[in-house]
Amino acid sequence: MATNRNIRERLTLKLAGEEAVANACMRHIILRTAWVFGAHGNNFVKTMLRVATGRDTLGVVADQFGAPTSAQGIANTLIGIANHIAQGGDIKWGVYHYSGVPFTSWHGFAEVIFTGAAKRNMQPHAVTVNAITTADYPTLAQRPATSGLDCRKLLQEFGITPDDWNTQLNLVLDTL
Numbered sequence: 001m002a003t004n005r006n007i008r009e010r011l012t013l014k015l016a017g018e019e020a021v022a023n024a025c026m027r028h029i030i031l032r033t034a035w036v037f038g039a040h041g042n043n044f045v046k047t048m049l050r051v052a053t054g055r056d057t058l059g060v061v062a063d064q065f066g067a068p069t070s071a072q073g074i075a076n077t078l079i080g081i082a083n084h085i086a087q088g089g090d091i092k093w094g095v096y097h098y099s100g101v102p103f104t105s106w107h108g109f110a111e112v113i114f115t116g117a118a119k120r121n122m123q124p125h126a127v128t129v130n131a132i133t134t135a136d137y138p139t140l141a142q143r144p145a146t147s148g149l150d151c152r153k154l155l156q157e158f159g160i161t162p163d164d165w166n167t168q169l170n171l172v173l174d175t176l
Contacts, residue, residue, distance in 0.1 A: 018095065029081055030095045031074070034147055035109075037165075038071030039175040044106070048113050049176070052127045062107035062131035066147040067099040070168030074098060080160050092157050097149035100165030107131045112166060116173045 021028050037043040052058055077098045085091055104112075107129060114127045134143065154160045 022094075027091070027093050029085075029093060031078065031081075032095060032097050032149065033069050033074055034099050034149055035066045035068045036071055036074065037068055037169070037172060039172045040071070044068070044109065045113055045169065045172060046176075048110050049117060049122065052114065052123060055127065056125060057128040057130055058110065059130045059132040059136065060107040060110040061134055061137050061143075062105045063133050064143050064145055064147070065103050065105050067101055067103050067149065067162070068109050068165040068169070069099040070163055070165060070172065072171065073100060073163035073165075073168055076163075077154070077160055081158055084158050096154045096157070097151050098154055098160070099149040099151060099162060100168065101162045102164070103148050104165075105131075109165075112169060113173075116170060120173055122173070122176065 018030050021030060035044065037045045048058070048060075081096075110129045114123075114129060117123050118126060134145075151160075151162050
């Protein structure tokens, strides 16, 4: 279980990494993301499907909001940025944000995951997702109530718009 100290240490390391990149190279792009999911690796989608095995109900936090972000969307965004850079033109180097749209809660995300899984017969039974509060969830780590990212700068500079995470989730579920 992550502690506040571990989270602070990870954030400090992430910031130190960003600063090292910025100090080493004036022409850099740093892409910040959040709530990443995909068909590979550990992520919320795969955790929900695994945890629901053998359970009829789950409690998922409903008072924390953000935007699920597909790994495929991140890859496509990086390719788009690289193509833009390769074409020359005026580049505003620096930090950019990329996340999916629209904003939702962890609970809302979980409900869509299980609806999609049910349509694909991925689970032997229906799963009820109960909304709980952050206070109800047993963790030492403090999470922000809202962790959405503002992606307007990415649109303005590179013409890249966020993916709808619902569409991307369907592709991931099809893959799984």
